[in-house]
Amino acid sequence: MDIYLLETIINGILLGGVLALLALGLNLIFGVIDVVWIAYADIVMCGMYLIYYLNAELHWPLLLACSVAIAWVAALGVLVHVLIIAPILGSAPINQLLATGGLLFFLQSFATLLFGTDFRNIGVRLPIIRLSGIYISSARLLAFAVAVAGAIALYFFLKRTFIGTAIRAIAQDRDIVGLMGVDQRHIYLVTSAIGGALAGLAACLLILQYDVHPFIGNTFGPLIFMICVLGGLGDMIGGFVAAFVMSQIISIGGFYFSTELSYVFAFTFFIVLMFLRPRGVFSR
Amino acid sequence: MTGRHAMFAGLAVVLLALPHFVPPYFMHLLIQILIWGFVYTAWSIMGRFGFVSLGHGAFMGVGAYVPALLWNYAGLTPWVGIPLGMALSVLLGLVVGYPCFRLKVVGHYFALVTLALSQVVMLSIVAARDVTGGSLGFTPKAVGHSWFALQFPEKVYFYAISLALWLTGIDRGIGREALDAIAEDEEAAASIGINVIGEKLRVTLISAALTALGGAIYGQYMMYLNPETVSGIAVSLQIVFAAIVGGTYAAIGPTIGALLTISLNEGLRVAFGTNFIGAANTIYGILLILFIIFMPRGIVGMIEDTFKRRWRGKTASTA
Numbered sequence: 045m046d047i048y049l050l051e052t053i054i055n056g057i058l059l060g061g062v063l064a065l066l067a068l069g070l071n072l073i074f075g076v077i078d079v080v081w082i083a084y085a086d087i088v089m090c091g092m093y094l095i096y097y098l099n100a101e102l103h104w105p106l107l108l109a110c111s112v113a114i115a116w117v118a119a120l121g122v123l124v125h126v127l128i129i130a131p132i133l134g135s136a137p138i139n140q141l142l143a144t145g146g147l148l149f150f151l152q153s154f155a156t157l158l159f160g161t162d163f164r165n166i167g168v169r170l171p172i173i174r175l176s177g178i179y180i181s182s183a184r185l186l187a188f189a190v191a192v193a194g195a196i197a198l199y200f201f202l203k204r205t206f207i208g209t210a211i212r213a214i215a216q217d218r219d220i221v222g223l224m225g226v227d228q229r230h231i232y233l234v235t236s237a238i239g240g241a242l243a244g245l246a247a248c249l250l251i252l253q254y255d256v257h258p259f260i261g262n263t264f265g266p267l268i269f270m271i272c273v274l275g276g277l278g279d280m281i282g283g284f285v286a287a288f289v290m291s292q293i294i295s296i297g298g299f300y301f302s303t304e305l306s307y308v309f310a311f312t313f314f315i316v317l318m319f320l321r322p323r324g325v326f327s328r
Numbered sequence: 329m330t331g332r333h334a335m336f337a338g339l340a341v342v343l344l345a346l347p348h349f350v351p352p353y354f355m356h357l358l359i360q361i362l363i364w365g366f367v368y369t370a371w372s373i374m375g376r377f378g379f380v381s382l383g384h385g386a387f388m389g390v391g392a393y394v395p396a397l398l399w400n401y402a403g404l405t406p407w408v409g410i411p412l413g414m415a416l417s418v419l420l421g422l423v424v425g426y427p428c429f430r431l432k433v434v435g436h437y438f439a440l441v442t443l444a445l446s447q448v449v450m451l452s453i454v455a456a457r458d459v460t461g462g463s464l465g466f467t468p469k470a471v472g473h474s475w476f477a478l479q480f481p482e483k484v485y486f487y488a489i490s491l492a493l494w495l496t497g498i499d500r501g502i503g504r505e506a507l508d509a510i511a512e513d514e515e516a517a518a519s520i521g522i523n524v525i526g527e528k529l530r531v532t533l534i535s536a537a538l539t540a541l542g543g544a545i546y547g548q549y550m551m552y553l554n555p556e557t558v559s560g561i562a563v564s565l566q567i568v569f570a571a572i573v574g575g576t577y578a579a580i581g582p583t584i585g586a587l588l589t590i591s592l593n594e595g596l597r598v599a600f601g602t603n604f605i606g607a608a609n610t611i612y613g614i615l616l617i618l619f620i621i622f623m624p625r626g627i628v629g630m631i632e633d634t635f636k637r638r639w640r641g642k643t644a645s646t647a
Contacts, residue, residue, distance in 0.1 A: 080436050131621050137435050138380045142572065143620040145565050150613025156606030258606075266447050266561060269440050304455035311444040311451070318441050319427040 049299060051178045056295025057288060058180070061188030062249050063264070064287035067271040068195055069242030071283045074272055075215040076235045079129055080141045083148035084243060085265030087124070091117040091247025092256040093155060099166045106168065114244035121240020122233055130232075148261070155258035163255035170252060187249035194245055195284060198238070202280075211235055267294075267307070270314040290314075336498070343491055347484045355483045357594060361586045362490035363546050366497040368571040368582030370538035374531055375568070376576040379434075381532075382564045383424065383442030384539050386449035387417040389559025391540025392547035393453060393460065396468045399477065401459075406478040410544040414537045420445065421536035422529070429528045443561060450560030465554035468547070478548050486549045493545060497538060498579050539567075569616050575626025584628055 070084050081087070091113045098109035128143050170183040202208035210226045211234070222228055254260065271290050275283030290310050297306025347355065371384050394416055395409030424445050428438055454462050461467075471477045480486055518524045547553050556562060566589075574585025589612065596608040623630050 080440070128617055128621070135624065136378075138378075138439060139620050139624055141436060141439055142380070142568065143617050145569065146613050146616030146620060148565070148613070149569070149609050149616060153606035153609030153613060157610060262561060266443055270444060273437065273440055302455055304451040308448050308451045308455060311448045314444050315424065315441055315448070318433060318437065319431060322431050322433055322437065 047177050049296075051180075052295050052299040053292065054178065054180060055184065056292045058184035058188040059295060060288035060291035061184075061191035062246060063268060063271060063291050064284045065191035065194055065242060065249070066246045066264070066268045067275065067283045067287050068198060068280060069239040069246070070268055071272045071275065071277075071280060072198075072211075072235055072242070073239040075277055075279075076211055077125070077129065077133075077232050078137060078218075079144075080137075080269065081124065081144045081239070082141055082265070082269070083124075083144045083151060083261070084239075085261035085268065086148050086151040087117060087120055087240065088243045088247045088250065089155060089256065089258070089261045090120060090151060091244045092251045092254075092260070093159060093164075095247060095251050096164050096166055096256055099168075100164070106166070110248040113247055114241055117244030117247060118237045118241035121236040121238075121243065124240075125232060125236035129236075130229075148265075152258045152261065159258070161258060163257045165255045166251055168252065181253070183249075183252040187253065190245065190249055194242065195280075198242070199280070201238075207231070207234055267310065270311065274314060274317060336495075340491075340495065347487055352483055355487060357590060359483065359486050359490050359549060361583070361590050362487075362494040363542055363549065364570065364590065365583035365586035366490070366494045367539055367542035367546075368567055368574065368586055369494075369497045369579075370535050370542060371567045372571045372576040372582045373535040373538070375571055377528075377531065379528065379532070380439050380568065381442040381535075382439050382561070382568065383445040384535075384567045385446035385559040385561065385564035386420060386442075387536045387539040388543035388546075388563060388567075389446075389449045389453060389555065390417045390420065391543030392553050392558045393466070395544050396466060396547050396553055397459065400466075400469050405476050406544065406548060407476075410478075410541065413544055414540040417536045417540035418533050420449075421533050425529055425532040425536075426525075429525045429532075443564065446560055446564045450555050453555040453559060460555070463555060465552055467552050470551060479551070486545075489545060490549070493542070494583065497542075498583065569612075572624075572626055573616065573619050575628035575630070575632075577625055578628040578632060581626050581628040585626070588627070 066084070066088065070081060073079060073081055073084075094113045094116055095106075095109045098104040098112060099106050104112075124144070124147065128147060129140055132139050132143060170181070170186065173180045173182050173185065202212055210221065210231055213224070214221045214226070214228065214231050218228075221231075250256075267290060271286045272283055274290070275281075275286035290313075293310045293313060294303075294306045297309045301309075346358065350358065367384070367388060371381065374381055391410070391413045394413030395404075395406040398404040398409040398412065399406060424441065427433070428441060433441055453460050457463075468479075469477075471479060473480055473482070514524055543558055546558065570585035570589045571582040572585070573588060574583065575581030592612060593608045596611065600607050619626065625633070
């Protein structure tokens, strides 16, 4: 096989890791609260800016900055739920999507106010690994490993703990869970916090690979919604697989054509699949 | 009904007289308000029946780029190019709309499918950068004052065009009853012989065609197109929000949305200057969230509700 193609495929798999992590957080919120946070990628952007600010401007150690960012984005997730989602939980689902769309405008323009439209990075560039002619970015490798570890941790949290079980139960049947003595509001808060924390973790991994700017959310935001829906609402494993399918389309499409066209393929693929399998590719 | 028509006629007279008094800068704002008001109205033709499309950036982009490209590369007059762009838009609406309605892709899913469509169009424009200029944008060849090229350096022409456009868009009562019934209860509507899919499709295609027309006129007026400003997720969301802020259930609502958002943007730009970039959208974003939480029917919807309560006694006695 062409060695460059192989490199492309490997990079695609590594990209899939971060996308999977993002899709996981979004999918959790999507599945449990039945809300689409259209500003999810922009919450990630907030995390990236915080790490940039703490590390590059205040010279905090990177690990400390990352930990603070994860906690902060988790808190942001709770805030989004309490301030925006909770008041309109009972109204049409599309209103909740649109309200977080307002948040998208707010976050993007607020970031522009604070930092301007410049591309910024923390100046840390991890080395490139060379493996029998194939070049792999170690930042991507790290992102992939952490994303997979995060997904596994989440899996065990959902399977093994009481609150995890309650979260899964609520995703299956919203009404009956209340009768079992589970407080929905409490579960929603925990879910939003976890969703936020996953966004924070993704921010840590992305800041190592990409420059942050106010509109970075627009580049991968739509993609992660598509991944979520393709995998099937609330279906974590489906979402995980879909992330890798989409990242391969983008990676290989980018190799043979151009980045933009590869995204065109990915979105077209999504539209077509929505018509073939409206409830997710892996639905029964 | 006659009262409402008289009100529109009065408004039209005022609008026709305006160019004689208003300085060019405000003329420019007014034209933008009318064109965007028309686009937002076109969106709400669908939106008010509960199909929240995030794909109207696609229709607008196609509508704007097709005539401009045909003009620059083939010398084809926009009088032909604009209908072609509208036709292509309708085709896109059909290809995506029909399966959506057939398979009952609704709510979140409908929003996300249409969002994907608007991204497909925007990224296609960027990807075809050899032809379209990509993210740098595209400038139609200017020939000065020309009816053939539909280019008028004098603002008054575009004012007249956009006013006519807006007036045709505002008064479309197309099949309201059938669609209201569908929005209320689809199965019941189908059971009394309403062709549910056909009705939904009709509204979608009209909305797509009008949005494309709005995009085309916007392009002809601005004489500059950019994939970010006429297509993609940002424009799609802008359309949805302005329509909602104004109120999608009233004919005038989306135009009020355009008036408010454009004045807010300009006001803040003038007040703070360009070094305070982002201030307008920060406030805009907060307003949107507040609107959706507290006033989902928009400004006009809220005003109507207030007046209806007051007038209820009066209308009851005349009826």
